[in-house]
Amino acid sequence: MAEVRLEGVTKMYGEQKVVNGFELSVAEGEFIVLLGPSGCGKSTTLRMVAGLESVSSGKVVIGDTDVTQTSPATRNVGMVFQNYALFPHMTAFENLAFGLRARRLPKAQVNERVAEVARMLELESVLRVRPKNLSGGQRQRVALGRALIRKPAVFLMDEPLSNLDANLRDRVRMELASLHRRLAITTLYVTHDQGEAMTLADRVVVMNAGAIHQVGTPAEIYEEPADTFVAHFIGSPGMNLWKFDINAGARGVVDSLDVMVDPGLWPESSRTGTEREIVVGVRPEHLELAEFVEVPGVRAAMEVELVERFGSHQLVHGKLVGVGHPIIARMPAEVEVEVGTLQVVAADVRRVHLFSGSSGERLGGKIAMDATESKIYGSVDEPWGGR
Amino acid sequence: MSLSLRSRGTNVEDKVQPVRRSWWRPSQFSEAISAYALLSPALVVFFLFFFVPTGFLIYISFFHWGILSSATQFVGLKNFRTLFSQPLFLRSIETSAYYTIVMIPATVMLALAVAMLLREVVTARRGGVWRAAVFLPHVTPVVATSIIWVWIFNPQFGLANAVLTFLHLPALNWLESVHWALPAVMIDTLWHSLGLYVIVFLAGLANIPRELLEVASLEGASRRHVFRRIILPLLSPTTFFVVILATVNSWQAFSQIYTMTGGPHGGAGGPAFSTTTDSLLTYQTAFIYDHFSLAAAMALILFLIILALTLIQKWVSNRLVFYR
Numbered sequence: 001m002a003e004v005r006l007e008g009v010t011k012m013y014g015e016q017k018v019v020n021g022f023e024l025s026v027a028e029g030e031f032i033v034l035l036g037p038s039g040c041g042k043s044t045t046l047r048m049v050a051g052l053e054s055v056s057s058g059k060v061v062i063g064d065t066d067v068t069q070t071s072p073a074t075r076n077v078g079m080v081f082q083n084y085a086l087f088p089h090m091t092a093f094e095n096l097a098f099g100l101r102a103r104r105l106p107k108a109q110v111n112e113r114v115a116e117v118a119r120m121l122e123l124e125s126v127l128r129v130r131p132k133n134l135s136g137g138q139r140q141r142v143a144l145g146r147a148l149i150r151k152p153a154v155f156l157m158d159e160p161l162s163n164l165d166a167n168l169r170d171r172v173r174m175e176l177a178s179l180h181r182r183l184a185i186t187t188l189y190v191t192h193d194q195g196e197a198m199t200l201a202d203r204v205v206v207m208n209a210g211a212i213h214q215v216g217t218p219a220e221i222y223e224e225p226a227d228t229f230v231a232h233f234i235g236s237p238g239m240n241l242w243k244f245d246i247n248a249g250a251r252g253v254v255d256s257l258d259v260m261v262d263p264g265l266w267p268e269s270s271r272t273g274t275e276r277e278i279v280v281g282v283r284p285e286h287l288e289l290a291e292f293v294e295v296p297g298v299r300a301a302m303e304v305e306l307v308e309r310f311g312s313h314q315l316v317h318g319k320l321v322g323v324g325h326p327i328i329a330r331m332p333a334e335v336e337v338e339v340g341t342l343q344v345v346a347a348d349v350r351r352v353h354l355f356s357g358s359s360g361e362r363l364g365g366k367i368a369m370d371a372t373e374s375k376i377y378g379s380v381d382e383p384w385g386g387r
Numbered sequence: 388m389s390l391s392l393r394s395r396g397t398n399v400e401d402k403v404q405p406v407r408r409s410w411w412r413p414s415q416f417s418e419a420i421s422a423y424a425l426l427s428p429a430l431v432v433f434f435l436f437f438f439v440p441t442g443f444l445i446y447i448s449f450f451h452w453g454i455l456s457s458a459t460q461f462v463g464l465k466n467f468r469t470l471f472s473q474p475l476f477l478r479s480i481e482t483s484a485y486y487t488i489v490m491i492p493a494t495v496m497l498a499l500a501v502a503m504l505l506r507e508v509v510t511a512r513r514g515g516v517w518r519a520a521v522f523l524p525h526v527t528p529v530v531a532t533s534i535i536w537v538w539i540f541n542p543q544f545g546l547a548n549a550v551l552t553f554l555h556l557p558a559l560n561w562l563e564s565v566h567w568a569l570p571a572v573m574i575d576t577l578w579h580s581l582g583l584y585v586i587v588f589l590a591g592l593a594n595i596p597r598e599l600l601e602v603a604s605l606e607g608a609s610r611r612h613v614f615r616r617i618i619l620p621l622l623s624p625t626t627f628f629v630v631i632l633a634t635v636n637s638w639q640a641f642s643q644i645y646t647m648t649g650g651p652h653g654g655a656g657g658p659a660f661s662t663t664t665d666s667l668l669t670y671q672t673a674f675i676y677d678h679f680s681l682a683a684a685m686a687l688i689l690f691l692i693i694l695a696l697t698l699i700q701k702w703v704s705n706r707l708v709f710y711r
Contacts, residue, residue, distance in 0.1 A: 052601050073607035085598035089620045089709040098616075099606030150606070 001028045001186055002063035002076075002153035004049065009058035011044050011210075018044050020210040022058070029184040033197040036207035037233070042190045045207075046156050049188060051075050062154055078147030079156040083163060084139045086131040092118075092142045093127040099150050117145040136164050140172055148183070155187045161196060173199060194234055198222070206230045224353075228360035231281050231353060237315065239281045242325045243357055277357025284315065286351035287329035289337075290344040299346045302327050304339050316343070448683035466684035476685065478660060479668040480692075486569060486664060487637035493577055494633045495626060498584035503614075505585065506592050518589065522582035529579060533646035536575040537562065540647075547571075562647060565661040572662055575643050580636065584629050591625025592618070623708040631697055638693050641666045665689050 004026040011019040019041040026032050034042035047053040049060055051072035060068045067075045086095050093114055100110045118124045121141040131139055140160065147155060160176075161169045177200055180187060191197055197204045198218040206213045206221060206229075214226035225231035225239070232238035282298065290299050301321040308315040316329045316337050329345050337343060354363040423430075448467075451460040470476045505517055524532060539546045540561035548558040561571045595618065603613045619626075641664075648662045649655030656663030656671065663671075666689060673682030 050601075050605060052604070072601075072605045077605065079602070079605055081598045081602070083596075083598065085596065085602045087599060087602075087617060098603075098608070102603070102606050102608035102612050146602075146606075 001184060003028050003061075004154055004186055004188065005059070005061040006045070006049070007059040007061065009045065009048060009060060010056045011041070011048060011053060012056040018210050019048070022212060024205060024212070024215065026186055026188065028186055031180050031187045031189065031200060031202045032205060033189045033191060033201035033203075034205045034207060035191060035194060035197040035233075037192060040207045041210040042192075042205075042207050043158055046079075046158055046188055046190045049075075049154070050077050050079050050156050076150075076153040077156055078150060078152035078154075080140075080143045080147050080158065080160045082159040084131075084143035084160075086139055086142055086146075088131050091128050091130055092123060092134065092138075095131070095142050096123075096127075096145050096149055098146060103150075113149055117149045121145050137168050137172060140164065141175075144176075144179070148185075153186065155185045157187065157189045159191055160189075161191070161193070176200060194236065198234075206233060208233070224362065225281075226362055228279055228281070228355045231355070231362075235283055235285075237284050237328050237330075239283050239353065240287070240325075240327050241279050241281045241355070242320065242323070242327075243277050243279050244323070245277055278363075279355040279357055279360065281353035281355060282347045282351060284328040284330040286347045287327075287345045288331065288347070289335060290346040298349060298352050299344055300327065301342060301344050302329070304337055304341050304343055307337055307339055309333065318343075444683045444686055447680050448687045450680055452680045452683075453677065454679055462680070466680050467688070469681060470684055470688070475660060475663070476665075476668065479663050479665045480688075482569065482660075482662065483638055483640075483664040483666070483689075486573065486640060487634060489573060490576065490637040491630055491633045493573070494580065494584055495629055497577065498581055498629065499588050499622075499626070501581065501585045502588035502592060503618075505589060518586065521585050524579050525582035527579070529642040530646050532579055533575055533643045536571070536578075536643075537647055540571045563658060565659050568648060568658060568662045572640075572644050572647055575647065576637075576640060579643070580633075584633070587629055587632075588622070588625060591622045594625075595621045620709050623704075624710055627700070627704045627708045631700060634696055634700070635693055638664075638689060638696075639666050640664060641670065645670070665692075 004024075006022050006024045009019060009022040010017065022041075022045055024032070034045060036042050044053055048055050049062075051067065051070065055068050058068075059066055062075055062077070087098065090098070096114045096117055097110050100113060105113075114127070115124075118127055121144060123138065123141055123145060126134055126138055131142070134142065140163075143160070157176075161172055164172060173196060180200075189196075189200060198221075201218055203215060204218055204221050205215050206226075208229050214221060214230045216224075216226075221230060221234055225234060228241050232241055280298075302316075302318040303321055304316055304318045306317040308317070311333060313333055314331055314335070314337070316331055318327055318329075319325065320327050321342065327345070331337065355361060356363060447459075449461060449463060451462050451465075501521060505514070505521065542548060542558065542560050542563065545561070547561060551558055559567050562568050599617055599621070600613065603617055608616070644662050644664060644667050645655045648657055656667050665685065669682045669685040669689065672678045672685060
């Protein structure tokens with residue numbers, strides 16, 4: 001177990017910067033998930049920690065040692081690859097024993113360690129079987145075992161569940177969580193699946209285009225997304241984001257949604273008149289038909305274009321009346337909504353997020369609402385209760 | 388309880404028809420005709436230039452047959468008996484076997500070594516240039532390169548002896564020596580054919596997933612360990628292919644021997660028949676000594692030898708080669 005620090009780590013391929021000034025400190029035993037879309041640099045970052053990619057600038061520190069220039073073998077890290085990377089010509093036993101044999105451990109010790117790991121991962125019955133005759137879950141466990149058998153200080157996993165079918169993925173995900181609880185090895189886990197990130201991580205690092213957008217607990221990432229990218233990327237479907245012009249007036253009234261925002265909340269640029277837009281965000285699961293919302297909230301009229309029924313719930317797709325912005329609402333299955341109808345949806349004001357129209361960054365403070373005027377306000381100083 | 392499926396008032400069961408699989412249904416028949424029509428140019432060429440000559444060769448190996456005489460006489464196994472009673476034929480088999488036995492390991496080891504070197508040392512930007520440089524000799528005509536090698540092996544002013552002299556080693560008579568003529572041919576052949584095998588090995592190496600080598604480096608495996616435990620086993624299908632190819636090419640080696648040891652003006656296979664391989668003797672028997680039936684029998688024996696070796700290698704490969 002060791003602490004991991006990435007200090008201003010940058011990776012260039014020619015002129016292209018694929019990871020840009022990555023700063024992260026991972027505590028001993030912490031489970032960190034690097035989450036982002038394909039090509040965002042998360043796997044490259046992981047590979048730089050492993051030593052499989054060189055670092056263009058910055059430092060990788062494991063424990064107290066700067067390992068930036070050292071070989072992968074000396075970093076004491078174990079890694080599980082997306083396709084498991086099992087040696088196809090070796091049995092499960094030989095795969096598990098590979099690292100120990102390469103380091104010339106005595107045979108008795110190799111056998112003992114393999115038996116121990118096989119017992120822990122329930123692989124005892126398949127030790128003499130080659131990978132092609134193993135099931136997906138068994139392959140996955142052999143790959144895990146091979147990475148764990150040397151008792152590495154840091155455990156790296158690069159989308160280890162992506163080759164499994166949906167049911168097996170859920171099961172293995174739970175097994176991974178339980179394994180981490182038992183072993184408490186510092187873990188960096190790469191995925192583009194937010195479900196994995198939210199359920200496994202102590203902290204999630206949301207990345208895009210080689211840069212970190214937000215680092216936080218799964219709850220923080222979900223409840224208080226740092227910007228519009230995180231807001232839209234986290235959640236299935238992602239947050240509804242509507243950009244509006246700010247009308248003249250002290251409070252900065254937003255068209256159509258009947259939303260008002262305290263000018264104190266704006267970045268400097270908006271107050272001087274250069275920024276004229278705001279992004280209002282509401283998660284689909286926080287929108288309900290207005291008739292069911294009892295607390296003060298934001299209301300919007302939508303024209304229903306498509307209803308996707310999933311049995312447990314339904315996704316209602318449509319457009320905001322007047323402005324035409326797309327809107328998705330996740331509603332209980334029993335609510336009857338027909339395509340082509342107009343519906344008024346509403347969300348509890350505490351579930352409404354505001355972002356800068358120019359930078360996409362979250363606007364600080366809480367959002368409040370003037371119940372008497374049915375307007376929404378954002379306030380830096382007054383958390384709730386209106387003005 | 389029976390369940391009737393209905394859709395818009397029509398019983399679905401009524402509409403389900405068993406699928407007909409008869410190939411002579413009009414659509415499938417015309418498909419088959421089209422397929423054979425498209426294949427026919429290749430099939431005709433293959434039939435005329437492969438099956439007909441092979442069949443004719445087998446046929447005349449059991450006859451007394453001359454290219455200018457219309458008369459043919461069935462002689463049974465006499466041609467084969469004659470061959471096995473001729474010391475020159477037996478020696479040619481021995482020479483071919485010696486040539487093959489040396490060439491196979493030399494080819495495989497050298498080609499693999501060059502491929503590993505190209506893969507590891509050469510940068511991606513210049514990789515194409517180096518690969519082209521290694522492959523270039525293979526696309527140059529054998530006869531042309533063999534003539535150059537004749538100059539290189541010239542005892543008086545050849546480069547080979549210049550190198551030996553530079554290294555303080557005794558000069559050799561090369562193509563004029565009973566002991567060194569065949570090794571000289573082997574060196575030429577190795578140089579000429581290496582590019583092909585290197586490219587095949589490079590393709591095999593490129594097929595080994597990068598992650599496997601990365602796992603090995605993470606697990607602390609030495610380069611030797613990686614080569615022995617990962618690269619060699621995963622490369623075994625490629626190695627097997629190269630061995631088969633090298634075996635066939637070695638047993639059939641002709642042009643370089645013909646050019647380097649005598650050429651059209653006589654004496655090919657010398658000195659003292661030391662470079663007379665089975666395929667060279669077959670040519671000489673047919674076109675110099677005009678014994679077509681004997682030459683056909685020799686070719687048939689050569690074919691059977693190569694077939695037997697290939698089958699043995701296949702049998703061995705089942706135990707040694709790992710297919711993913």
